Amino acid sequence: MNLWTEYEGRTIDGSYPLTRLLRSEGRSAFFSTSNGTGVATVIRLIESHFDGDEILTRWRGVEALNHPNLVKLKSFGHVVIDETSLVYAVMEPVDANLDEILNERRLTEQETREIATSMLAGIEALHSSGFVHEHVQPENVLAVGEVIKLRSDCIRETLEGEEGAALKRKDVRGYATVLLQSLTQQRTLEDATRYLPLAAPFEQIVRKGMSGEWGFAEINAALNMTAARPVISAAVAAKAPVTQPVAAPVQPAVPPLVAARIHVSPEDKGRGINLRGIAYGVGTLLILLLGWYFYYGYSRTPESPGSNSAVQEPAAPAPAAQPSAPVTPKSSAATVARGAAASSSARATGNAAAGADQDASGDSSGRWRVIAFTYNQEEQARQKVVEISLKHPDLKPSVFTLTGHAPFLVTLGGSMSKQEAFAVSGKAKREGLPQDTYAQNYRYR
Helix, strand or coil, rough: CCCHHHHHCCCCCCEECCEEEEEEEEEEECCCCCCCCCCCEEEEEECCCCCCEEEEHHHHHHHHCCCCCEEEEEEEEEEEEECEEEEEECCCCCCEHHHHHHHHCCCCCHHHHHHHCCCHHHHHHHCCHHHHHHHHHHHEEEEEEEEEEEEECCEEEEEEEHHHHHHHHHHHHHHHHHHHHHCCCCCCCCCHHHCCCCCCHHHHHHHHHHHHHCCCHHHHHHHHHHHCCEEEHHHHHHHCCCCCCCCCCCCCCCCHHHHHCCCCCCCCCHHHEEEHHHHHHHHHHHHHHHHHHHHHHHCCCCCCCCCCCCCCCCCCCCCCCCCCCCCCCCCCCCCCCCHHHHHHHHHHHHHHHCCCCCCCCCCHCCEEEEEEEEECCCHHHHHHHHHHHHCCCHEEEEEEECCCCCCCEEEEEEECCCHHHHHHHHHHHHCCCCCCEEECCCCCC
């Protein structure tokens, strides 16, 4: 696909102008937009060559839930721009996110309780409706007026059996970690030692939630048990003797100053000079220069006969020094081709490449692939493969094309079984690749 910045100025579905690119996230990007009322909000675009219907089904599920603690999707649908298939979702306007607050200060116990109650309500609604969140993180905990909500455009269906149970446990761990960060500004108990033990009920919720000992049923019980006790505000106690305890609020409200003190509109986000961003940019340039050297500095080897890949995987060079945080890519999913012979072979063979994806036993179950990026231009896919190989050689990136022409997919680990694919997808996300990296079965394609 083109660079996301090239979409600025376009209008989606005749109603939503892409005013400015806010950030890219793997095969998706977020733009500022409005719906003609002058109220700025955010629209997300996702490249969807094969799973557009699945994504729209999830968003229809969010719409049907209509839960007060999940960000509403005001509109969503499918469009094609420059021969690229995209799905889009327009979010309701938000005022701030928890990560912005935690960059400046820790939350109070009462503020954390309100965050905990709101998040719990939203996640339990998802779990009871056959969905998991998978991205329970401070940046996805949002203030919308007087209500705390979870981002809802990133959910997915719960898998069956143990895989689904593991995803739900991941939501529990994410929930407990957010509470720890809210109270300590630290992600691990080891780093938060100076603030331990936490006040009840957070000490148990955080420890047992992060360890997997508790689920949301136990967490809910712990929150309700302490919520039943009288709560006295410091302001009231300072002014006069308390004759009657002030009950804990039934409906959670935004912590004081969360929405009022920091208001970040889509138009204001990302402005100003960011020295850390400059450093990341220099680091990325070095990576690309090294990738260029590795790509053109070595002799190219034609794809060997009988290879299962549409495109030969590059040799993994030694990892280069990287910046402390990953630079978010501006393009979507795909993988690099090493040799010109391999590329021409991929274009010539077309769908025959997918048909070759059997393991030594002839089992076609090994046709699952993990997709990290997608490109319309093969050269862009090659460059991305080199970049990933330098940073994550263990992921074995390569370029895969189903038709011999665009889209060119950057895949990780080659063809494999479903279980192996989900394991590689999880590993890739933990190592900093896009959170929308996904596994796809190409058996019938």
